Structures are given as C-alpha cells and as structure tokens.
Amino acid sequence: MGSPTESAEAEFQPFFQNRVRFAETDQQGIVFYGEYFTFQDETVSQFFREIGYGYERMAADGWQTHVANTELNYRDAAEFGDVLVNELRVVEMGSASFTFEYRVKRNADGGLLADGMVTHVAVDLETEETRPVPDAFREAVAAFQGGLETDG
Template sequence: MESADETDRPAFQPVFENRVRFAETDQQGIVFYGEYFTFQDETVSQFFREIDYSYERMEADGWQVHVVNTELNYRDAAEFGDVLVNELRVAEMGTASITFEYRARRKSDDRLLADGSVTQVAVDLETEEPIAVPDAFREAVAAFQGGLETAD
C-alpha cells in the first residue's frame, strides 16, 4: 500500500529491461552489487530517450548533466538469467539539479531487488558551470510522467 506522500508523487515508469549476464554475477552466483549502479545509469539514459531528450539533444542544446550523488539499497538477490525491470521517476527538480528515484524488480515475481536515487546537475557544455535546467527538459519530464516536486 502506498503512503499518502507516495500517492502525491509521479508513478515509477518501467523504462529499461535487462537479463542478468553471467559476467554480472559474483562467486556467490548473484548480481555483484556494483552492477546495480550500471543498471541505474542505463535506466536514466533510457529515460532520457523515452522523453525524447537524449544526451545528444542535451549537447545540441549546449548543456549536459554531471552525477553528484547516487545511492542504492539492496533488498533481494538477482541471479544469472533473471530479467530485471528497471523503473525510474524524476522525484525532484531544483534550479540546476535533477533527482531521480530508481527501482529494480525481478520480472518473474515483481520482487523488489534494489532501490535508490541519483542526483545530477545541469552544466553548461563549454564552461561546465551549473546552469538552470532548461524549460524544454522540464516540460518533457512533465509530459512523460506528470507533475513533480521542485526544489531551490
């Protein structure tokens, strides 16, 4: 059941699926914890494509994003061959920052495997100084997932 706070937030969107490869597992036969950061990153990249705002479009518009923080919580183990559904939502957007919330679930039983967040800062492509997240990006996110919180 969702909390009252959760019902006011945009829903998670399933944006990336992957099958666990043998190379992503450790000696115990489960996904090595560091691989979830790669899954998280792939999910953010796919989210950008889903909202029609790829990295290439960012660069053409004169900006890019830099990761400034990432967190992951490990809830259960995934094994070789499992199909993972990676979900994402923009939870908060500040003047220059974008905070994504991430979840990975096993497709066969919908079990939550990992969740967390990643915060990125919009920067000018040439100076690499923080800039305001462009309105076109904000509008693309809102069109894809609905409303979101803003932060200063």
Template sequence: MGDHAPSESERESDGPAFQPVFENRVRFAETDQQGIVFYGEYFTFQDEAVSAFFRGLGYGYDDMLEDGWQIHVVNTELNYRAGAEFEDVIVNELRVADIGTASLEYEYRATRKHDDEILADGTVTQVAVDLETEEPTRIPDEFRDAVAAFQGGLESDE
C-alpha cells in the same frame, strides 16, 4: 537483504509514477561467487536507466549538447533488497522525484519481473552545467516539460 518484503507504502511514495525504462536478463558475467548479481552491477543498471529515461523523453544527451548544456552526476546511492540470479529478468524503473533550478533527483528501482520483488532502489542526483562556462545552469523548460509529459507530473523546487 531479502528478509523483508516491502509494504505498499514502501513500494510507492508520493509523486509521479515510476516509469519502466528497460529490462535486462542477468548474464553469468554479472553474478558473483554466491550466484547472485554482484552489487556493483546495479550502478551500471541505474546509469542505463537514466539513459533509457532520456530516450523515452525524446530529449537525450545530444539534445542537451545542442542546447548548450550537459548533465553531471554528483551523487548516487543504492540500497540492496534481494538477490537476482542468472537468467532473472530485471525491470529497471526511474522517475524524476525532484527538479530544482539546476539539479534533478531521480529515484531508481529494480524489480524481478516474475514476482515484482524489489531487488534494489536508490537515487541519482545530477546538476545541469553550461557547456561554455562549465558552471551550473538552469534546466531548460523544454526538458522540464518533456519530463512532466513522460512521467505524468513533476515535483519542482522552483
């Protein structure tokens, strides 16, 4: 961790641009005995990035419920690249990398604000579920359109 500075190709891949969705300043309570952010905290940051992304879309959890569906996390992965310390400001970025009929895959990235170093990156996979049947359901076009508008494009498996 931290020995390898990512190349430009590692920082940017094909597809829509990452969207900076929120910043957080590292609190003392988020650090471990080594003085860096405890690895588990990045899962919380990643989850908050998804919520902030929805707010940025203007199509949040309440809108999903009103439209008769919700979203369930089925997988999440994180890679740790470098350590963040107390008082560092972390920029949390997200993009929908792929959208299928009933599933979405987000790519997440956390960078240190003052030097743009990637601290962690990973993915979150979610499945759309019908509120009544609790079965997978098609992601509504309104949500797809909001994602495409917010991030400047959309990769789709449909």
C-alpha cells in the same frame, strides 16, 4: 539554487529491462552490487530518450548532466539469467539539478531487488560550470511524467 519541487503523484514506470549476464555475477553467483549502478544509469538514459530529450539533444542545447549523488539499497539477490525490470521517476526538480527515484524488480515474481536515488546536475557543455536546468527539459519531463511543476 532554488528549492526543489516534489512530485509525489508520479508513478514509477519501467524503462529498461535486462537479463543478468554471467559476467555481472560474483563468486557467490549473484549480481555484483556495483552492477546495479550500471543498470540505474541505463534506466536514466532510456528515460531521457523516452521523453524525447536524449544526450544528443542536451549537447545540441549546450548542456549535459553530471551525477552528483547516487545511493542504492539492496533488498534481495538477483542471479544469472534473471530478467530485471528497472523503473524510475523524477521526484525533485531544483533550479540546477533533478533527482530520480529508482527501483529494480525481478520480472518473474515482482520481487524488489534494489531501490535508491540518483541526482544529476545540469552543466554547461563548454565551461562545465553548473547552469539552470533548461525549461525545455523541465517541460519534457512534466509532459511525460505529469505531476511535476516546471518552475525554475
């Protein structure tokens, strides 16, 4: 596995907006902490679609991603009815993995609710063995986001 490439220049971009549903809250009336992982996943999926490299294209190209690590830091509470803006950016691109930095804010006041990281590993669709991140994906990320080298 090669060394990761850092991208300090890429700005966060909003990819997914959602209104907190009652079912996503706990007995305290705030968003249950586990729901943020779903929000994070929806944001990553939207990122893939935005760069023109959704799951369908991954499958057609013979690969998929597996989540290898995720972490979230909870900063403030969201409540039923709040509109959330979910943002992310790619911050590392290794030979077989890439890492997103994620954050979610309350739309009404811009307050930071949670932030963290999620790392995906490229996996061959048939063998499920780790494989290099395809150059076409690297190029799509770099073209969309900028500031990310595409050496693999």
